[in-house]
Amino acid sequence: MSQPPTPSYPPAIEIRDLRVDYGNCVAVDDVSLTVPPGEVFGLVGPNGAGKTSTFRVLATLMEPTYGEVRLAGIDILENPREARRIMGYMPDLAPVPSDLKVWEFLDLFAEAHGLGRAAARRQRIDEVLAEVALTDKRTVFCRTLSRGQTQRVVLAKTLLHRPRVMILDEPASGMDPLSRRNLRFALRKLADQGTTVFVSSHILGELAEMCSSLCVMNRGRLLAAGSVDAVRRLLGRAERTLSLVVLERAGEAAAWLAGQPGTGEVTTHGQRLTFHFSASQEDQAALVTGLVRQDIRVSSFEEQKSTFEDILVEVAEGHHTP
Amino acid sequence: MNAAAPWKLWANPIIRRYARSRLRVQGLGIGLILTLMAAGFLFFSTRTLALYRGNMPEIDAERVPLLPLMVLQALILFFLGTGQVAGGMTGEADEGVLDYQRLTPLSPLTKVLGYLLGLPLREYALFAGTLPFTAWGLWRGQVPFSAWASVYLILLSSTLLYHLTGLVAGTVVKNRRWAFLVSIAVVFGLYTVIPQMAKFGLTTFKYFTLWPVFEEQMSHFVPRDAGGIFRTVQRMTPEVRFFGLGFSETVFTLFSQAGLILTFVVMLWRRWRQPEAHLLGKAWAAGLMVWTQAMLLGNALPLIEPGLVFPSRELQRRVFNARGWTPSVSEGMGMIGLYGLVALVLMLVLTLIVTPSLEDQVRGRRRARKLGLSRPPWFSDAATSFWCVLAMAVTGAAGWFVFARSLIGPAWYAGHSLPSHTPWTFGLVLLAGGLCFHALLERWGGRRVFQAVLFAGFAPIMVGATLGAASDRLLTASLWLIGLSPFAAPVFASQSLLSTADLPLAAARAIPPAFWFWQTLTALAALTLAHGLWREKKARAAAEASV
Numbered sequence: 001m002s003q004p005p006t007p008s009y010p011p012a013i014e015i016r017d018l019r020v021d022y023g024n025c026v027a028v029d030d031v032s033l034t035v036p037p038g039e040v041f042g043l044v045g046p047n048g049a050g051k052t053s054t055f056r057v058l059a060t061l062m063e064p065t066y067g068e069v070r071l072a073g074i075d076i077l078e079n080p081r082e083a084r085r086i087m088g089y090m091p092d093l094a095p096v097p098s099d100l101k102v103w104e105f106l107d108l109f110a111e112a113h114g115l116g117r118a119a120a121r122r123q124r125i126d127e128v129l130a131e132v133a134l135t136d137k138r139t140v141f142c143r144t145l146s147r148g149q150t151q152r153v154v155l156a157k158t159l160l161h162r163p164r165v166m167i168l169d170e171p172a173s174g175m176d177p178l179s180r181r182n183l184r185f186a187l188r189k190l191a192d193q194g195t196t197v198f199v200s201s202h203i204l205g206e207l208a209e210m211c212s213s214l215c216v217m218n219r220g221r222l223l224a225a226g227s228v229d230a231v232r233r234l235l236g237r238a239e240r241t242l243s244l245v246v247l248e249r250a251g252e253a254a255a256w257l258a259g260q261p262g263t264g265e266v267t268t269h270g271q272r273l274t275f276h277f278s279a280s281q282e283d284q285a286a287l288v289t290g291l292v293r294q295d296i297r298v299s300s301f302e303e304q305k306s307t308f309e310d311i312l313v314e315v316a317e318g319h320h321t322p
Numbered sequence: 323m324n325a326a327a328p329w330k331l332w333a334n335p336i337i338r339r340y341a342r343s344r345l346r347v348q349g350l351g352i353g354l355i356l357t358l359m360a361a362g363f364l365f366f367s368t369r370t371l372a373l374y375r376g377n378m379p380e381i382d383a384e385r386v387p388l389l390p391l392m393v394l395q396a397l398i399l400f401f402l403g404t405g406q407v408a409g410g411m412t413g414e415a416d417e418g419v420l421d422y423q424r425l426t427p428l429s430p431l432t433k434v435l436g437y438l439l440g441l442p443l444r445e446y447a448l449f450a451g452t453l454p455f456t457a458w459g460l461w462r463g464q465v466p467f468s469a470w471a472s473v474y475l476i477l478l479s480s481t482l483l484y485h486l487t488g489l490v491a492g493t494v495v496k497n498r499r500w501a502f503l504v505s506i507a508v509v510f511g512l513y514t515v516i517p518q519m520a521k522f523g524l525t526t527f528k529y530f531t532l533w534p535v536f537e538e539q540m541s542h543f544v545p546r547d548a549g550g551i552f553r554t555v556q557r558m559t560p561e562v563r564f565f566g567l568g569f570s571e572t573v574f575t576l577f578s579q580a581g582l583i584l585t586f587v588v589m590l591w592r593r594w595r596q597p598e599a600h601l602l603g604k605a606w607a608a609g610l611m612v613w614t615q616a617m618l619l620g621n622a623l624p625l626i627e628p629g630l631v632f633p634s635r636e637l638q639r640r641v642f643n644a645r646g647w648t649p650s651v652s653e654g655m656g657m658i659g660l661y662g663l664v665a666l667v668l669m670l671v672l673t674l675i676v677t678p679s680l681e682d683q684v685r686g687r688r689r690a691r692k693l694g695l696s697r698p699p700w701f702s703d704a705a706t707s708f709w710c711v712l713a714m715a716v717t718g719a720a721g722w723f724v725f726a727r728s729l730i731g732p733a734w735y736a737g738h739s740l741p742s743h744t745p746w747t748f749g750l751v752l753l754a755g756g757l758c759f760h761a762l763l764e765r766w767g768g769r770r771v772f773q774a775v776l777f778a779g780f781a782p783i784m785v786g787a788t789l790g791a792a793s794d795r796l797l798t799a800s801l802w803l804i805g806l807s808p809f810a811a812p813v814f815a816s817q818s819l820l821s822t823a824d825l826p827l828a829a830a831r832a833i834p835p836a837f838w839f840w841q842t843l844t845a846l847a848a849l850t851l852a853h854g855l856w857r858e859k860k861a862r863a864a865a866e867a868s869v
Contacts, residue, residue, distance in 0.1 A: 084426060
């Protein structure tokens with residue numbers, strides 16, 4: 001008996017040779033990227049990296065100079081209306097109309113997306129308001145909402161038609177810590193249900209926690225893309241800081257360490273030794289074994305990896321040229 | 323999931339959105355109270371005056387409030403409505419919520435109709451508030467159905483046209499206040515400046531207003547005694563002549579407005595489909611130029627033989643007896659010059675719309691290179707508008723020549739004839755002006771063109787006119803200075819081609835040489851600028867190909 005063929009789903013987002021020009025300024029320069037379905041995929045980069053231009057092209061709000069973009073297999077340049085049916089976009093500092101109540105604002109888009117009759121729409125509106133914890137604000141005017149509440153209403157609007165691909169530009173800006181945590185959970189839950197979330201945030205630690213994969217852009221070019229650890233390995237410093245605490249003979253241990261290959265200057269604070277190390281992971285393991293062979297008892301050993309803030313600063317300072 | 327189809331207006335989400343926000347009791351209530359008060363005052367005061375002071379029969383007295391009420395209705399729909407549409411559209415863009423509408427799967431046409439009919443919903447409600455008074459007047463005043471249906475049909479089609487103007491203004495102008503003012507100015511211009519142009523042979527312009535139908539049906543809207551006068555006037559011009567065809571004022575007004583309404587809808591449709599798109603494509607712009615020429619000629623030519631095209635005849639008829647009247651040469655020259663000026667201005671406006679910005683050109687070149695093409699496709703927004711300008715200039719010159727040749731014919735100007743080089747001269751005027759404008763715009767962008775129009779277009783006319791007003795001795799110098807402006811070229815061209823016996827001697831001597839001198843220089847400038855543009859484009863393309 002032959003096995004049934006495995007269904008092959010097209011990538012949720014497929015960008016090929018994307019270029020966006022503003023006159024002579026190149027905002028996005030031949031970027032190619034693939035995001036599989038069900039991922040929370042982050043986009044990181046300093047100001048002017050080309051993030052918003054990329055998002056606006058994906059959201060069908062801007063025509064690129066050239067390039068091919070597909071959302072779940074739909075060519076957005078050839079068929080933008082179909083793409084809009086399956087895509088939800090939330091812009092940075094998302095505005096709301098001042099003359100509408102929250103439910104009226106949501107109902108406008110529920111109708112535009114053809115979500116059925118009044119009762120069905122009302123039910124869906126209640127669902128999304130519950131998801132963003134704003135049920136009590138249903139009948140207030142949008143203009144009375146705080147910045148964080150406004151962000152959540154727009155997120156609710158983005159969720160209304162159950163998009164398969166969500167493009168969120170700084171969705172957490174203006175939100176309080178609790179709302180941010182809820183947002184993280186909500187996005188993870190959506191991804192578990194099969195929705196692909198493409199998100200940018202300036203709170204990079206949060207992005208690393210939220211995303212399964214991410215990419216880094218600078219000056220319109222894509223520097224790296226992949227899992228969080230892979231990107232960190234690729235763009236983080238090769239040199240890392242090691243810190244260990246010995247129970248005795250700290251001076252001897254410092255002298256021994258200073259003689260090992262790849263080790264920088266060792267600083268001693270009591271029993272704690274800190275130094276830069278630029279050799280391989282095997283050499284790092286041999287370092288610890290060596291200390292033990294010297295009969296120096298090690299009570300703790302810690303490696304400080306580059307944080308995403310470090311990476312972004314380096315990218316912004318041009319250490320990683322495209 | 324099916325989003326609303328364009329024709330399902332009742333299900334259009336944007337209309338329903340504005341029905342919620344603009345028809346709230348608080349906002350609508352105040353407006354409605356003020357409207358009812360104004361309409362009630364107009365109705366009761368004029369009716370009472372007619373009944374008890376004028377001692378009019380009831381039928382006549384009931385007709386008296388109809389005109390004041392119609393003025394109020396026009397104010398509500400034309401001015402308040404148009405301003406609201408323009409300001410509301412800019413406001414949506416200003417707030418940033420317009421992008422949300424772009425993201426919905428509604429068709430561009432559904433969105434255009436949604437904003438067109440949704441934004442002025444409150445003004446429609448205020449208009450509806452005045453209708454009971456009007457309905458009473460029409461019923462008790464025994465106004466025939468055909469009369470009031472024609473007038474109100476055109477009132478509504480004019481409203482649509484002006485609201486579309488507001489929508490286009492709101493889409494193009496970024497500032498809410500400016501969009502409001504521009505749209506109001508357009509409507510104001512339609513009822514003040516344009517009717518004056520219609521009197522000088524450009525009759526078709528008056529069909530963009532309510533006037534022709536209103537004049538046709540006016541006799542039914544006033545007391546019967548006064549109506550007799552209007553009926554006599556109406557009998558003298560019983561129908562609209564369009565080339566060899568005859569139409570009622572209502573049908574022809576609808577036809578004329580439909581052309582513009584379609585053009586505006588296309589503009590908005592293009593912008594909703596692609597926010598950075600030009601308002602019109604090159605083919606549509608060239609087609610619009612042809613359509614305008616056909617409309618202008620179609621209306622004007624049948625009026626030439628009976629003399630109705632001449633403004634002096636109308637004046638003569640109203641003030642004195644028209645018998646023995648003949649048009650002067652200067653009147654004919656003025657009309658020919660005005661036709662040329664309108665053709666030139668229309669061509670420049672369309673050129674402004676279809677010429678790619680520097681940014682468009684860069685993007686177009688890069689896209690073409692990526693696709694393996696040597697240049698952007700001919701009709702794409704990024705392609706040069708040179709050929710379109712050329713086609714519009716030729717079309718404009720042809721229409722202008724047909725008008726001039728028909729006017730200066732045996733019917734009114736026996737003994738005068740246009741020289742054989744007239745079509746070439748007209749072509750030169752439009753081509754030289756148009757190509758200079760185009761080359762500046764496509765090579766350096768709008769700022770340089772604005773400066774050129776200001777300093778080479780308007781300044782010479784203003785300084786020249788001031789000099790000419792100061793002294794007769796400065797007349798020659800002032801005419802030479804005015805001749806520098808491309809906007810003066812059509813008028814100078816017409817004055818140079820005909821017998822100038824009607825002009826003052828100094829003007830008759832100065833205008834032809836000034837015209838030919840400046841026209842030669844403008845033509846040389848156009849050639850130089852066009853060649854410069856061609857070289858620049860080639861150099862830019864080569865520079866990019868080498869990167």
